[in-house]
């Protein structure tokens with residue numbers, strides 16, 4: 360069997376797009392280039408924490424030379440002759456144009472030809488680049504574990520995402536002010552090797568438009584279309600519009616999927632929006648526990664909650680509007696761009712409704728009214744019902760009587776039983792209506808529950824689960840990382856010996872740092 364070092368190096372992004380002429384690695388504004396060369400710093404004593412056996416299997420490779428692997432995926436030595444680089448992008452952060460951002464702590468260390476795809480591999484946390492501004496370019500163990508486990512979990516939920524090949528510990532200690540409150544502590548450094556066909560973000564286009572650099576905007580757009588939207592025609596105004604339409608479609612699909620599983624990204628800035636429609640940059644993310652459209656796990660966003668669960672589809676549209684403005688110089692016609700954005704709104708509402716119908720077990724996307732779903736959401740919110748457990752229980756049991764349903768609600772609510780009781784009447788009305796609608800469906804019960812289990816995951820990476828793995832890993836024990844990695848390979852399957860993870864968030868995690876409070880960069 361082959362090893363990762365057998366794949367041919369095949370530079371594409373770094374071969375076809377303009378490089379920064381300055382080769383020294385210092386913080387600066389980079390103009391007229393898509394990337395800058397930057398070499399990872401040498402880690403003190405790197406060691407392997409975990410690798411994605413699934414990705415190894417997909418690529419048909421084995422871990423042959425672990426020592427070599429660790430050296431390369433910790434940045435100690437280069438990947439063959441590849442010249443590593445960091446990408447230039449800008450972005451709107453929390454609704455404001457923030458200027459140049461770029462890969463401040465990500466360095467692309469290889470572009471490989473794997474199974475007829477051009478795969479980019481980048482190290483997150485391998486040291487400063489010209490885009491690091493005043494930061495150190497490093498990443499700590501806790502945030503690296505969160506990115507590593509969640510990107511692989513997202514993939515297995517069937518949701519488009521960057522992948523993670525490996526996580527290594529660097530052996531270095533990094534000072535971090537975790538909650539930005541002046542409390543600095545040394546934390547262990549780590550590096551995730553991220554994998555994608557492209558790490559291009561909306562912000563890669565925005566930076567050129569903001570500098571009125573139409574030439575490079577066109578180069579980057581043509582490159583993106585040629586390599587990642589190759590079903591489209593050769594460059595023309597029509598092709599650019601078709602490209603924008605496709606990015607809108609993919610982003611819309613991503614939003615529907617995030618909402619379906621209760622994922623809250625936490626930092627939907629335009630520099631964190633993948634042009635491929637992938638989930639990218641796992642930072643202060645979280646999964647809804649008590650159903651609450653107003654919830655965000657990101658403490659940096661606690662005041663305005665711009666990136667709260669219920670706002671993600673609208674923020675995506677706002678971000679797409681920035682992308683439309685960015686592509687305008689290539690299209691020079693605002694009307695069709697606006698028409699695409701307007702259509703997003705209408706289509707999103709329709710698709711979201713169909714998605715909710717599927718979660719409830721209806722085949723027909725018009726089986727129930729918006730009002731019916733709205734009442735359910737209100738009941739879930741007011742009764743503080745765990746989203747994942749609620750929909751999974753609905754997919755597991757054939758409820759025929761309200762009392763059975765009510766007993767389950769008592770189990771999956773975070774409210775005191777006495778408080779929940781005050782919602783009983785509303786739930787009964789909704790439940791009776793639900794049963795009545797289900798009777799109109801022509802699916803048999805078995806089939807219906809099987810279908811529901813395919814859209815209502817049983818296991819998601821709740822913040823407290825990741826935190827348990829982190830606490831353990833900080834003592835050098837990686838067994839929970841392995842356990843959660845395995846669990847989340849099959850999030851839709853009933854895994855009888857893993858029932859301990861099919862439960863509400865424990866009380867101790869309600870207000871614990873890392874479980875309910877997370878901040879941006881770490």
Ligand code: AMP
Nearest residue numbers: 460461462463464491494495496497880
């Ligand atoms: P994020 O909020 O993590 O998406 O980061 C926003 C910007 O800050 C990106 O350009 C990152 O590359 C950069 N950044 C975040 N953390 C660091 C760090 N520790 N060192 C250098 N740059 C960073």
Ligand code: MG
Nearest residue numbers: 630631639640
């Ligand atoms: Mg980012």
